[in-house]
Amino acid sequence: MAIIDARTLPDASHLEADLVIIGGGLAGITLAKELAGGPLKVVVLESGGREMEPETQALYAGACVQKADGNKDRPLHEFPVQSRVRALGGSGHVWGGKCGPLDPADFAERAWIPYSGWPISREAMQPYYDRACDMLEIDRFPPERPNAAEASLQPLALDARDGFFPAPRLFARISGRTDRPAFDRFRTQFAEAPNIDVYLYANVVRIRRERNTITGLDIACLDGKRHKAKATRYVLATGGIENVRLLLASDNLGNRHDLVGRFFQGHVTYSNDSDAQREGSAFAASRAEPLDLYAPALRYGPHCVIGAGLAAQKRMKTGNFTATLFRANFANADAKVAAETQTISKASAQLDKGQAQPNLLGFFAMTEHFPHPESRITLDQSQKDALGMPRVNLTWVHGKKDYDDLERSIDGLAAAMGAAGEGRLCWSLRRDELLASSNASRHHMGTTRMHADPRKGVVDADGRLHEANNLYVAGSSVFPTSGIVNPTLTILALTIRLADHLKSEKKAA
Structure with missing residues (x-):
């Protein structure tokens, strides 16, 4: 009904x-949009205003240190502030719009990965992924893998033989960085519904309860x-x-088994540029056709990354992994970079004679960050x-x-690339350099993990x-x-699923 300054x-x-x-971030807005026009009176409490403001943003300040096996600790004290936005629309203000569903392997309980397994199947999530795509105005992700007649869109010959497959990625325009008017409509129009009130500058500082009921x-x-x-709920x-x-600030609510804040997981990318001593991370493709399926001309165009399916993970006893290819503009490189490029190209010297000069692409790697109980958020009472x-x-x-x-x-x-005759990867990062060379994404996961057993999770499957x-x-x-x-996309899909549960619970009552 209104957006009100508290x-x-x-x-x-x-x-x-x-x-x-x-x-009032993307999850809260999605839930309110799903309930808009319904019988429930809904109040949304947002800490910030319509735009990011220094005084409100400063409430996010904290401390962060990255630790990794065989690497020097890396302070990232600006991360708690820089990786989030405290305003209506949340981190959607800075989100680039990249979308993709989790893989079936991500939901599976994998014996070689401690704490793995979701209480929801990937199949059960499909209708919610579809509805999340509709909400973001992007094409739905089909269960089958992409197939096209154009030579430049043909996938690398890896999936059937090795368990690697092309995993699609799309970009939504409903993002503060992509289409501001569309984003503004997304984050405000739902409040026009007669059953919705949004309060800005309203910071919840304590959740009160009596026994097992929030009061x-x-x-x-x-x-x-x-x-x-x-409220009732x-x-x-x-x-x-x-x-x-x-x-945690609400008398350790939900923390009976010391799980709240544990198992923090964040995405990082790994790559390195070439220098005078060694090559950078690159892929020299043997095929002459452009690899538009993986490295489109448009930076934010639809594309696929190279993913490791469950078969590959099981064979290698690894977690999920992706390699993202991208085009590098070597035509405008100076003489030094051009010489280094030629050095990288020599990595493909063992390719069959008579083939055309390989496509040379940059690539960065991502690997699943595993749930670790000591990767955690605590409160500094001082x-x-x-x-x-x-x-x-x-x-x-x-x-x-x-x-x-x-x-x-x-x-x-x-x-797998070499065996299939598809090309060669160049990777020169040492183990002790991985943390320093990584780039952190704005993704914060796992800290109130879902599990049917309260001794293993903070929330249940709903x-x-x-x-x-x-x-x-x-x-x-x-x-x-x-x-x-x-x-x-998964946040939106799970939130739509939660909205359905709340509606059905209300009907049952």
């Missing part, structure tokens, strides 16, 4: 609804005003870091924000298996907190494992 309310206002959604929320504004909110949707922060909330401390751990599997996957893909009968958690914090693809 600072304009009389102090100590009481907000009441059937459902309160804590957080209300404490709201604080930066101008000093304080409010209350009460609540959904926590403030992101993979902030979900943890609010639960450091408080402007609202008195303790700041977060993120210890981001990459275990030995993370890097073992990365190297085994690259070796496996390189061997996203309901095991320790509260009327509080649900939405977003990538519920992911048991991270996969590799950008989590946004």
Whole structure:
């Protein structure tokens, strides 16, 4: 019905609804859109305003250190602020729009990967992925693999023989970086529904409960005003870091088995540029045709990455892995870079004589970040924000298996490329350089993981907190494992699934 500035309310206002959604990011907005026009009175509480503002953004400040087997610790103290946006629309303001579903392997319980397995199947997720694609106005992802007549769109001959396959990626225009008017409509028009109220600058600082029932929320504004909110049911949707922060700050809500904040998983990419001493990460393709299926001319065009399916993972005893190819503009390179390019090209010298000069593409690798109990978010009670909330401390751990599997996957893909006559991979990063050379994505997963057993997860398969009968958690914090693809599409799909559950629960009541 309205978008309201909570600072304009009389102090100590009481907000009441059937459902309160804590957080106005992509998950919270998706849930509200699914419930718009229905019988439930819905209140959305968003910490920020319509745009990112320094004073509100500063509430995200905290500490972060990356740790990895055989590597020097890497401080990333700006990560808690720079990887998120505290405003209506959340990190959709800076999201590039990349979309893809998780692979079937990501949902499987894999004996060689501790803590793996989702309580939901990939098949059961398909209708929700379809609806999430419709909401983002992109084509649906078909279960079958891509097939086209054009030579430039033919996949590499790897999937049937080796378990590697072309995994499609699309880009949505509903993103603050792509189509601002479309994004603005996405994040505001749902509030026109008569059953929806959105409150901006409304920071939830405490979730109150009596036994297993949530009884209300404490709201604080930066101008000093304080409010209350009460509902029959609540959904926590403030992101993979902030979900943890609010639960722990609310008397360790949901943390009976010391799981809240553990198993933090984040996506990183690995690659290196060539220099005077060695080649960079590159792929020299043997075929003469452009590899438009994998490296389109448009940077944000539809394409495929090279993925490792369940068969490949089982054979190599690894987790998920992708190689992303991209075009490099060598035509404008200076003499030094051109000479290095020729050096890289020599990696394909063993290709059959008579073939055309190979396509030379850059590539970066991603490997599944495995759930690790010591990769976790804790609260620093000695450091408080402007609202008195303790700041977060993120210890981001990459275990030995993370890097073992990365190297085994690259070796496996390189061997498959050579055996199929498709080309050669060049990879020159040493183990002790991997952490320093990695680039962190804005993906925060696994910290309120989903599991049917409350001793192994924070929420159940419906996203309901095991320790509260009327509080649900939405977003990538519920992911048991991270996969590799950008989590946004899966966040929306799980949220649509949650909306259906909330509707059916209301009917049953």
